[in-house]
Structures are given as C-alpha cells and as structure tokens.
Amino acid sequence: MKKQLTIAITGLNNIDSPGPGIPVIRALRDSTEFDVRIIGLSYETLEPGIYMHEMVDYVYQIPFPKSGTDVIFGHISYINSVENIDVLIPNFDAELYNFIKLSGRMEKELGIKTFLPTMEQFEARHKVNLEEYGEKHGLLVPKSKMIFSTAEIPKLAQDFTYPIVVKGQFYDAHIAYNQEQVATYFNKIAAKWGLPIVIQQFVYGTEVNIVALGDGEGNMIGAVPMRKQYITDKGKAWAGVSLDDEGLIKQAKSMIGSSKWRGGMELEYIKTSDDEYYLIEINPRFPAWVYLAVGCGQNLPEALVKMALGEKVEAYDSYEIGKMFIRYSWDMIVDMKEFEEISTTGELGPKKRTPVD
C-alpha cells in the first residue's frame, strides 16, 4: 500500500511564463510510492492551478512574500490545523527567503517538513553574487555588475563590450545593444522587480539548462540536461529536448559537490562553440520543465519529498535522451461561483477536509 501524504505546493500560475507548481504536482501524482493529497497555496485568484481540481485537491490563498514571515507563518499554521501538512514545496524564487527562514519553525511547531537550500546557499547563488560564486566553485561565469541608477549606464562601456544582458534581481532579462536600450530595460525591469539591476556580459553560444537535485551532503541525486527548442517572447521554453551532454552533468555534479546544495535547482548555461560552459543563472528550485525529468525516468520531486521525510534516496544514474516536452494552452471553463469562492473566502476545492479528519 502506498504511503498517504499531504503536500502543500505553491507556483500554481500555469501561464505562458509558468510556475513549477503544476509540473511538480504531476510528478508527485505519478509517484509509485505515495498517494498524495495536494494543497495548493496561491497568491492570486486567476492562477490556473486553483481551478485544476484533478491536480489540486484544495487551495488556500496565502499572503504575498512582502507580508513577512510572521504573517505567512500564521496562515500556514491555520492551513495546517485543517490539513495536517506533511511536506511543503515552495516554487517561487521570491518566496524562498521566507520559507527558508521559517523551515525550522514550521518543522518544530507544525510538523511540516521542507527540503530547501540553506540561507547561505540561497543568498550566495543570487544573480548579484554570481561572479563571486563562480570563482568560489570553479565555474565560468560572465562578467557582471549591479547598478542602481541610470546614471551608471554610460560608464558600463568601460567594463563591458556591447551587447550586454540587463537582468532583474528575480526575473526578466533583455539583451541591449547600446546605452539607450540599457536605459529602457533598466526602467522597465526596475518598475516591476525593483533594484538593483544586474548587468551581465553577453556570451555567444547556445543556451543549455539542467535540472538537478542535491542531497545537502554534496551528492547529486539526479540531473537531466535540456535544450529549449521553442522559446516564448518571455524567453520561456515552450518545447525542449533532453540532451546527451556529459559536460553539463559534470558541471552540475561539481557545483552540487562543492556547494553541498540542498534541494531542487536549475542551472542555466551558455555553451560556446568551443564547448565551454558559462553559468548564467542558478534557480534555487525546480524549473517549470521539471516534468521532462519525470518523462526521462527521474522523478526528482518524488525524491525530494523522500529526502524531506528523512528517507535515504539512491541517486539516479541514467535518463532517457531525446525525450521532448511540448507545452500547450487549454481553456478551462470555470463557473463564476468558483472564482467568487476563492476571491471572497480565499479557499477553493472539491475536497474540503474538516479538522477532525
């Protein structure tokens, strides 16, 4: 008989720039070891996952990360009093700070387990620290610099050769070919994601990515490399294929070994024509394409849950090469009653559990 688990998951925004929540849920529903009750944690009322009842058993709205750890802890405590959550998997970069900070308290006071990077690991891999991080772990990283004002833009030509990449601290990246474009992207990104803005040297080559899972002791539990085959106007993969790229796997293994990374992650690289790998970003959680890894034979979210529960997990040693994922959009028809319910009560789902369950 499969183990029954209640797992709370964020990132239900299965939109054109999707959060990883639904793919992680699919992976857990595919588990051969668990039967899962999925509690969706949403921030906005139009996150499609809220209405995907075959994926999510019950949804609770939670406060935005800026509300602070105490407010979030209060909400999680209430949800836990109803749902008795076993494991919580946060899937947004912007919420990780709070959940990492709360992880000890959630386990001790509420019995909720997580499997997250340490605060030190989380902060060190931040875009703004990436160059230093590369030096520490022996990785090639494009030259980068933080800027806080458009007045700093003219001086960039002293340190960088155009084109350069203009990035937000959490999301968004644009290639700029001149000062004017840098200023435009600076204002656009700053308005949405705040300061600082990260300037990074553009590296010519092909973008390749790898999803991986570290056990926190320096071992890589699994990894699947992927190349995007179709990219949306937001730079997100709409289709991709698993690669036979030993070099990329070595990069991930070395990075996890050196940093003792704990949890899921995505490493984004530019592979040059000389087969050099430049690390351009470390995402401290599973990417939205994590279900490709499941399709290739590595159920990384299942392995993460097992590690969160303190179980020993054997590392995957193979995956299928040449497997593709192709996203599609699908219009759900939703009754206004459901929208009303999530908007007014902050809860929705066909399978409400009572506290006595």
Added chain:
Amino acid sequence: MISLKKNIAISESGFVFNPTTGDSFSLNSVGTDILKLLKDGKNEKEVKTTVIDRYDVDGETFDKDYYDFLKMLGQYKLLDAS
C-alpha cells in the same frame, strides 16, 4: 579519416538527431545513405563507390557535392573533431 559522432541517431526516413546539441535534421535519400555509410565507418572511397553505384552521378560531381556536404556536417557539429 572523417567519422560521424557515435551518438548521432539516423532513422530510416532520413531524420537525424544530435543528442548532444538537441538539433535535428531531415535528409533526402542520398544524404541519408551517406550518413549511414559514415556511421558504419566507411572511408571516402567506399562511400564514393557505393553512391556512384546507387545513383546516377559521376565521380567529379560526387567529389564536389560530398565535400560541401561534409563541410555542412562539420558546421552542424555532427562530425568527430579528429
């Protein structure tokens, strides 16, 4: 000697997949035959003999097109560096 990378997949329909880069290509029957011969480790002389035997082409035209084709395979990173 020119050799095709070992992990290149070639289907009967002429679909070619490079699992290292994720690139895929479609070839006509001549291209498919040449790639299969290279994958089987045939040298240039053996490739030439086979193609001239199978298709209506003279040696000079084959040489010209074959080198163009090899150059293209190299650009697409389908050949071993050696």
